[in-house]
Amino acid sequence: MPDIDIDDHSDVWVFIEEHAGEVAPVSWELLSEAKGLAEELDEDLVALAIGEDLDDVAEEAVERGADKVLVADDPVFEPYRADPYGEQFRYLVEEREPDVVLIGGTHTGRDFAGRVAVPAYAGLTADCTELGIDEDGHLEARRPAFGGNVLATIKCERHRPQMATIRPGVFATADPDPDHEGEIEEVEVIVEEADTISEVVERNVGDTADITDADRVVAAGRGVEGNVEPVAELAEALDAELAASRAAVDEGWIDGARQVGQTGKNVRPDLYVAVGISGAIQHIEGMNDSDIVVAINNDPNAPIFEHADYGIVGDLFEICPELVEQLEDVDDPAEVLA
Amino acid sequence: MTDQWTVVVGIKQVPDEDDVTIDPDTGTLNRSGADSILNRPDRNALEAALEIKDQVDANVIAVTMGPPQATPVLEEAIAMGCDDAVLVTDRAFAGSDTWPTSLVLASAADYLDADVVLCGEETTDSSTGQVPPGIAAHNGWAQLTYAEELEPKPDEDQIVAKRDVEGGHEYVAADLPVVIAFAYGENEPRPAGLHRKIYAETEFEPEQVTAEELPIDTDRVGLAASPTQVGGMETVDPVEREQERLESPAELLETLAEEGVV
Numbered sequence: 094m095p096d097i098d099i100d101d102h103s104d105v106w107v108f109i110e111e112h113a114g115e116v117a118p119v120s121w122e123l124l125s126e127a128k129g130l131a132e133e134l135d136e137d138l139v140a141l142a143i144g145e146d147l148d149d150v151a152e153e154a155v156e157r158g159a160d161k162v163l164v165a166d167d168p169v170f171e172p173y174r175a176d177p178y179g180e181q182f183r184y185l186v187e188e189r190e191p192d193v194v195l196i197g198g199t200h201t202g203r204d205f206a207g208r209v210a211v212p213a214y215a216g217l218t219a220d221c222t223e224l225g226i227d228e229d230g231h232l233e234a235r236r237p238a239f240g241g242n243v244l245a246t247i248k249c250e251r252h253r254p255q256m257a258t259i260r261p262g263v264f265a266t267a268d269p270d271p272d273h274e275g276e277i278e279e280v281e282v283i284v285e286e287a288d289t290i291s292e293v294v295e296r297n298v299g300d301t302a303d304i305t306d307a308d309r310v311v312a313a314g315r316g317v318e319g320n321v322e323p324v325a326e327l328a329e330a331l332d333a334e335l336a337a338s339r340a341a342v343d344e345g346w347i348d349g350a351r352q353v354g355q356t357g358k359n360v361r362p363d364l365y366v367a368v369g370i371s372g373a374i375q376h377i378e379g380m381n382d383s384d385i386v387v388a389i390n391n392d393p394n395a396p397i398f399e400h401a402d403y404g405i406v407g408d409l410f411e412i413c414p415e416l417v418e419q420l421e422d423v424d425d426p427a428e429v430l431a
Numbered sequence: 432m433t434d435q436w437t438v439v440v441g442i443k444q445v446p447d448e449d450d451v452t453i454d455p456d457t458g459t460l461n462r463s464g465a466d467s468i469l470n471r472p473d474r475n476a477l478e479a480a481l482e483i484k485d486q487v488d489a490n491v492i493a494v495t496m497g498p499p500q501a502t503p504v505l506e507e508a509i510a511m512g513c514d515d516a517v518l519v520t521d522r523a524f525a526g527s528d529t530w531p532t533s534l535v536l537a538s539a540a541d542y543l544d545a546d547v548v549l550c551g552e553e554t555t556d557s558s559t560g561q562v563p564p565g566i567a568a569h570n571g572w573a574q575l576t577y578a579e580e581l582e583p584k585p586d587e588d589q590i591v592a593k594r595d596v597e598g599g600h601e602y603v604a605a606d607l608p609v610v611i612a613f614a615y616g617e618n619e620p621r622p623a624g625l626h627r628k629i630y631a632e633t634e635f636e637p638e639q640v641t642a643e644e645l646p647i648d649t650d651r652v653g654l655a656a657s658p659t660q661v662g663g664m665e666t667v668d669p670v671e672r673e674q675e676r677l678e679s680p681a682e683l684l685e686t687l688a689e690e691g692v693v
Binding site: 112117172174175176179199200201203204205206207208210211212214215216217218219220227233237238239241242243244245246247248249250251252290291292293294295296297298299301302309331343344348349350355356363364381384385386387398399400401402403404405406412415416419420 | 448451528529530533553556557558559560561562563564565567568569572573574575576577591594595596597598599600601602603604605606615616617658659660661662663664665666667669670672673674675676677678679680681683684686687690692693
């Protein structure tokens with residue numbers, strides 16, 4: 094085991110994930126949350142951006158509270174690949190010795206976090222939903238375990254940095270403050286294209302829906318049996334974002350960016366309508382912050398009804414169109430929905 | 432590199448999550464009633480490995496790290512069609528978090544001269560998904576996570592994966608050796624053949640490999656070498672819901688209007 098002097102490590106880092114100039118919302122969620130952690134630890138809040146043409150991203154990170162932004166700007170980082178990202182990030186971690194490193198629990202974040210944690214011999218906790226600092230100044234990373242029935246607290250007392258990936262949608266985002274000041278530093282890029290061991294041949298990315306800050310969410314589950322249409326129409330009639338359970342995503346009916354639950358995103362809308370969703374605990378976990386939950390399912394014993402405020406037992410293929418029709422009868426849905 | 436690919440599939444025995452219960456009084460986990468099963472996502476990894484074998488000349492070896500009691504998952508892999516199976520076992524491994532676990536599996540992949548390492552997306556008992564990238568990082572190999580389709584390119588010593596990314600897909604070509612985490616549920620795992628099943632259960636004995644044979648310095652594995660520790664567990668209080676049954680869509684909309692959300 095390496096000899097690590099914990100006191101040599103300081104600063105709370107947040108990885109700013111961006112793809113072709115578009116920042117993943119979880120990055121800003123983490124920056125907001127990490128500000129409190131940095132204050133508690135009396136350390137600086139540092140944003141780290143890796144990619145190409147990052148000037149706007151760096152400036153926004155300052156407005157959103159970063160004391161310092163480290164920018165690794167080079168074509169080698171666009172589009173994302175695990176090996177150059179991991180290598181560059183590892184270099185910066187070893188050179189600058191941060192105390193805490195937070196990364197969004199997206200496919201990208203979960204893809205490369207281990208490539209940093211392993212060579213740095215850092216503790217890495219997956220998919221956290223709560224963060225805190227204990228009395229000795231160690232990060233307490235909490236994550237659901239055993240299908241969401243328990244919350245496990247993971248600590249890393251003898252290694253640094255303390256790394257964690259955090260599920261999207263768990264933390265709220267604060268508004269940017271244009272008057273906030275911070276330093277932007279271009280760091281040395283140590284990765285060369287010739288050394289990479291992977292190549293992105295083709296990338297087809299369209300729908301990068303953000304369901305995490307929607308006011309209304311309508312989610313489809315296995316019960317739709319491949320026919321998402323009635324649920325999508327209900328979502329439209331309610332001016333809601335369409336979401337899905339893991340089952341519906343795994344079947345390929347709905348894009349993974351819209352998955353609610355343990356391996357997907359957390360949502361916190363005013364209204365959550367679960368259609369044809371049985372209510373596995375992993376799904377409940379992702380929607381439990383919703384204000385009002387409605388369940389539509391033909392199985393009266395489906396667990397979802399225990400986690401819903403209002404439930405209708407019945408055929409979703411009849412109930413959804415009826416709801417749509419009645420919503421359309423309203424002269425100005427927007428007014429009623431406001 | 433030899434012509435025949437060696438495909439190593441990392442699999443794990445886990446408690447059946449459907450059987451794990453919580454004692455409501457103490458808030459502790461009761462795993463004693465739970466059956467031990469093959470981690471479900473690993474079936475997709477096994478299928479992906481066997482599909483590589485269907486396409487190119489490959490030797491598929493299932494590997495698990497665990498106690499000898501984990502042997503049944505190796506037998507399942509053999510029954511599905513793996514050529515061989517290895518139990519990586521040592522008391523020194525007990526209590527390992529993802530850092531030492533991926534070190535052990537990385538060393539095993541090296542020991543077996545792997546060209547491709549296939550893993551499930553994550554395990555159902557700890558669901559970190561950190562081990563496959565950890566294996567790749569320990570060995571400095573390429574990695575392809577959230578892979579949904581694979582295309583072996585033996586002439587280029589590469590594999591191309593269709594990866595699920597936020598809002599779409601990408602195709603990534605990675606140089607061998609490569610570690611692949613195959614996405615859960617993205618293929619149809621083949622059933623075990625009857626003859627293979629009988630062979631796996633009656634004749635097959637997995638090779639056992641210890642830390643010394645890999646070789647791994649035992650100071651780098653186990654609980655003491657794990658950077659993370661579990662600091663506590665608390666049960667999650669259920670959110671109180673009304674649980675009211677309504678009869679019709681009209682009644683639902685009326686109620687939601689009263690609640691002020693519609």
